[in-house]
Amino acid sequence: MTKIFIIEDDDKLSEHIKEYIERYDYEVVTVEDYKQIENQFYKINPDLVLLDINLPYYDGFYFCRVFRRKSTVPIIIISARTLEAEQVMGIELGADDYITKPLSLQLLLVKIKACLRRSCGKYTKKTSINVNGLKLDESNYKIFYKNKEVELSKNECKLIKKLMTQKDKIVTRENLLKILWDDTIFVDDNTLNVNVTRVKNKLRNIGIKKVIKTKRGIGYYFDSSLIDN
Template sequence: MFKIMLIEDDESLYHEIKDRLSQWSYDVYGVSDFSNVMQDFAAIKPDLVIIDIQLPKFDGFHWCRNIRAHSNIPIIFLSSRDHPTDMVMSMQLGADDFVQKPFHFDVLIAKLQATLRRAYNYNAELVSLKTWCGATVDYEKNTVTNEQGCVELTKNESFILKQLIEQKNRIISREDLIRNLWDDERFISDNTLTVNVNRLRKKLEAIGLGRMIETKVGLGYIAIEEGTLP
């Protein structure tokens, strides 16, 4: 049974989501103190966090930053605001998905299941380590390491990188990446993929590999292999 931490201050919505998720055999925990969410996070040790943007004391972005400072656990944002910048901000902070309020519960479940599947199932089917451009890519730990250092990736970033380097030197279309990553294109925006790829490239730049992920305008993305290691 997966443990879900639901950071939502609207009590009626919290109980509605908790009841519905419980029907799907998820164990849902709330927050006892919105001024100290990390205390509950440490105590619960959840498998996934669902977090509203508008919260008392500090907003959801604040707590996302705090969680990401300690963990790569999957995070799904909820928001009643319709600003595109909210989605962009959430992805830049390392969230895995975004749900706009009001939402149909089937959409939330689909996103939740897809996120958990990406985070906890696909690694079992992969060889844990991969070499690429002189770096070691660890699919289990979601890290890329070379002589310049080590960077940690989110689950989405790791999955995108895996898709690209498993077919290195070949262009992967945006549509294929979206389909493979989110399973159903109805549940994700094209802009979210752009944000994830840009964030991945920025992290890789820290160890000198940012230029090895290229954008092919109108076609997709390609991971270049310079032949340093097979």
């Protein structure tokens, strides 16, 4: 899964961006400690960085220079600074794009996709996920466990991928519906239940039982502790 590192000291905006782009199947990491941004960057090794300019301790221009010393990761600057000279500075320091606030999340998403296309010729998404020996192969729509395998439909693959990548965390029903179906199309709530049941049955066929848990009225979560590695 493509990993995006948001470096934005407006907590409300950072969370708003995070929630929005997670709907499109990106993993999003935010700053833990503004004194340790550089260390966190190298630790998580993101596929793309969203970088604000006005930050505590050091500004975004500083981090743009620092990251470029050792990394070619795509960087999109998001800033309230609208002067052309500052936009030019950001690009010259190595940023791939510059978007000004107030932010259009739809435009930001388009720029994220464009940067990832330019950086690797396609969206930077892994084709396999492994949780305690349970392996999902997205390219072939198959899931494997202890020399057993089962084929998945496209939606079943999307569903189990989301739950596995967010293992041990609740994924809301709304989030899953947005991943599986177009927002503009009405989907009967029971349709999601049916797809979850199908995934549970297929996991049971390869020896994985009760790993998908229901949080009544909220959503589902993938309990990785129930997989015998």
